[in-house]
Amino acid sequence: MDVFSSYNIIIEASVILILSFIFNGISKRTNIPSVLLLIFLGVILQFVLSYLSSDEVDFFPALEVLGIIGLIMIVLEAALELELKKDKLVPILKSLAVALVGLLGSAYLAAMILYQFVPEMSMQSAWLYATPLSILSSAIIIPSVSGLDPSKKEFHIYESTFSDIMGIMMFYFLVGELNPASQGGAGGFALNIILTIVISVMASYAIILIFQEIKSQAKLFLLIAVLLLLYAIGKQLHLSSLLIILIFGLIIANMKLFFRGKLANFLDYEKAHRIYHELHIVTLETAFVVRTFFFVIFGLTIAIASLFSFSVALVSLLIIISIYLVRFVLLRTFYGSDILPQLFIAPRGLITVLLFYAIPAEAQVTTFEPGILLFVIIGSSLVMTWAMIRDKKKTRTLLDLAEKEELSGTQEASGRSTHEIAESEDPFPEEDPENL
Template sequence: MEILSSYNVIIAASVIIVLSFWFNGISKKTNIPSVLMLIVLGVILQYVLKYFVPTMPDLDGTLEVLGIVGLIMIVLEAALELELKREKLVPILKSMAIALLGLVASAWIAALILYQFIPNMTMQSAWLYATPLSILSSAIIIPSVSGLKESKKEFHIYESTFSDIMGIMMFYFLTSRLHPTEGSGVAGFAGTTLLTIAIALIASYAIILVFQKIKSQAKQFLLIAVLLLLYAIGKKMHLSSLIIILIFGLVIANVKLFFPGKMKVFLEHDKISQIYHELHIITLETAFVVRTFFFVIFGITIAITSLFSLSVALVSILIILSIYAIRFVLLRTFFGKDILPQLFIAPRGLITVLLFYAIPQEAEIETFESGILLFVIIATSLIMTWAMIKDKKKMGSMLDELEEEYEAREEAYEGEPTLEEE
């Protein structure tokens, strides 16, 4: 086990972070998601470790913890960038509707496919397996859409964030139905959600009012620790904890909206602005590091041979086709003909993996092959990559045409006689 010594682990972790930063640079130039490169790196490390280490360490627990922290950081990062303005109400509601309808419709069709093709699959378990496969990955989408025009970029940020939150709420609602109790139905779920929103608002106001009074400079990780604590306690109480993170992010990013009128006297605007900017930077950096190690460890743990199964390919392709068919109908309904490249930006990623590992033992189906998960993640990411590259080339050719037209006009203008020459 000498290869897993403390210094070797530190060296490996440092090299992985450096490579991840490099992958981000490649991603911006090529539109290939850095997540794919991280998974490939993980697969390579898997075979390196197998060569040097006779028994692979169990990394499932580490993967789960990284996934939870990464999920919190990604949602917080997205919430901190969302401006709640009256003119943005329609885009937000439209994105929410598309995310919800896409989630439910995709999960329903995927559940039918799994129920039909996976032996011993019950419909209840099929819904639990289908839900993670139906959630958009904000971890992949948000860093990948920075080059799109503002309206499309905002749509993808809103849609992927709502898909994350509603997908997780739907998953845990389905898990609660495995052991039906009083208050676990739709009414009970709605009540729990409203209670979570109320707790989130109270906690957000309290955190802002307290933290603006703290004079210490080193308080950002204290703030993150408080949010992680609230999330974990919320999960223990069976609340929709991700709503707490989302609402806190929205409140601190839109303090003027949440502290209207005379409530402004409770705010120290300079300190709130400082907290917001520092939190935004730390959240961004933390999300980057956690996302890096999550996908590398995922690559280390996956069974790559499962991709070459005919049954895995058949089920995965049917699910992928259903994802884009449903997405096409929804985008055409809400946006008309301007649906590119949005149609193909529907990757699955971190939350898909995280929820897959969270499926209760009593709902697990031994005949379900995890290769389906990997196939869908890789295929949807590659399709998004192709769409983004194509869109980038299209934008480049349009700019070239505009530049040529401008140069032609310049030449024509230079060839015209001046007033003095006339």
Template sequence: MEILSSYNLIIGISVTIILSFLFNGISKRTNIPAVLMLIVLGIIFQYLLNAFGVGDVNFFPILEVLGIFGLIMIVLEAALELELKREKIIPIAKSLAIALLGLVGSAWIAALILNAFIPDMNMQSAWLYATPLSILSSAIIIPSVAGLKNDKKEFHIYESTFSDILGIMMFYFLTGGLNPAEDSGVVGFIGNLILTVAISLVASYGLILIFQRIKSQVKLFLLIAVLLLLYALGKKMHLSSLIIILIFGLVITNMKLFFKGRLGEMLHFEKAKSIHHELHVITAETAFVVRTLFFVIFGITIVLSSLLNFKIALISVLIILSIYLIRFGLLRLFIGKDINPQIFIAPRGLITVLLFYAIPAEAQVAGFEQGILLYVIIATSLVMTWGLIKNKNAEIEPPVVSPEQIKNEESINIENIKTVNFDEPIPRKNDEGDI
């Protein structure tokens, strides 16, 4: 186990973070998601560990903690960019509708496919396996759409964030159905949701008012620690804890909207705005590191032999086709004809992996192969890459001009040219400004 000594681990983590930074640069130039490069790096590490005889290390506890922490940071990072304005009500509503219908529709079709092809897979388990495969990855989407037009970029930020939150809520609602003693039904679920929103608002107001009074320079990680504590306590109380993170991000980003009247008088806007700015920076940095380590470790745990199975490939292709067919229908319904490159941007990633590992033991099916997960993640990321490259090329492609247009423009320009007689004196202005 010398290979896993403290200094070797420090070297490995440092090299991984440096390479991840380089991958981000490559991703911006090529539109290849950095996530794919991180997974490949993890696979390379897997072979190195096997070569040194330490390939049997159990990385799951690390993967689970990194996944939860990364999920919180990613949702907080996304919420810190969401500005709630009156003119954005319709775009937000459309994004929410597409995210919800896309999630439920994709999960339903994927569940039918899994139930039909995998032995011992009943519909209840199929829904649990299908839900992670139906959630968009904001961890991949948000960094990838930075170069798109503002309206399309905002659509993807809203849609992927809603998909994350709704998908997690749907997953834990389904897991609650496995235990009749804990299953509160739809009414209980809605009540739980309302309670979570109320607690989230109270906690958000309280945190902002308290932290604006803290004069210490070391307070941002204290704030993150409090948010992590609220998330963990919420999970213990069976609340939809991710909503706590989302609402806090929305409140601190849109303080002028939430702090009005007497609450507005209690808010020191400049100090609170400074907290928002610094929190945005540290959240983005932390999310980058956690995302890097998560996907590399996921690459280490991948069983590549499962990719060679024809049945796994068939199931994966059917699920992938259903994802894009449903997405095409929803985008045409809610947005219209201008759906490029939105139709191609539907990658699966961190939350898909995290929820896959969170499937309860009583719902797990031995016949489900991890290769399906890997196929869907890789294929949807590659489709997104192709769509972004195609869109980028279309935007820089020069407009096609017909010979008739050129001829007309030339004739217009020639007619508008004025001749200049250099023998005439140049008009000059007098002291009053007249010529």
């Protein structure tokens, strides 16, 4: 049977998208992340594929391209939802601090664990391997926290987005340190960031002003193509390209803040806002499609046997414990005692996979088991699933109690009213003597 014939691929892709939509519905009802269901679907398809065909298929090129596009769409989707207001400043700064310190703390502990337990692992390589394992997955978090309290949902969107961007920047800084002459050290890295921000701001203003004048109905995918082009060119020039996407999303989502004074005269707010609204929808839909195929293909590439290794399980469990230990200290410091379910919402995912495959050949350690990567991704996702289900049950219990109390109060008030009426009315009124 030719599994990869044209019509079969169309059928397979369509069925996967339909199942992904169903998984989203299941996720909303149960709080099981849809991404986890997609990975398990990919694992099942791996066995189906091996049964139907003996040919080995290299899915990595498709996985890499989907991952890059998915990352861009997810960061853009998150940026389009971020409102920059004075009352948002404190939540943003808190989220930034938690994301940064959490990234560094988790990477440090994970690097120490890898250095101690993985043979031939140097400290420099340990940091490089630990960084992808320390980055939160906005691809999993953002779709999963929609049912949380608005302030908690906002925190997770900010934190996961910052973690993605800073984690990627940290990874490529460490890669550059393998050959310091090519990067120029910390000073060269800082200059790179400043240059990227300047280019991002200029490009964002230009894109908004140009695209508000385009009358074609097909301009949204043109806009996405321009953003993908800027990202890819930025990568070729060794810039922090994800900042371009983030800054563009922030500027178009907060146009009244960025277009002030004389700049406001150049902005047609109604047209630009229409672009923002339609771009938000297209980005959401595109992120859904790309995320779906990325995690299914990732499931297809998983080596299941590696999960049953004792050394893989030991190292992975130590890393997972270190993640929540760092997170507990940070959340208690910045948010006090109200840290549930935020404490357990720290899954690893898309960026972890992408950066793992981006580790340069000269830094790769043959004794490192890829199963550690898979174990941490699935383990952290399962912990998040448990926390979300527990939080949902708790919320339902509180709502049920509130409804019972309200109903009880209503019935009590109704009973009192009836009793008062009964007392005020004499059931045996005396006859008026005049009527006798």
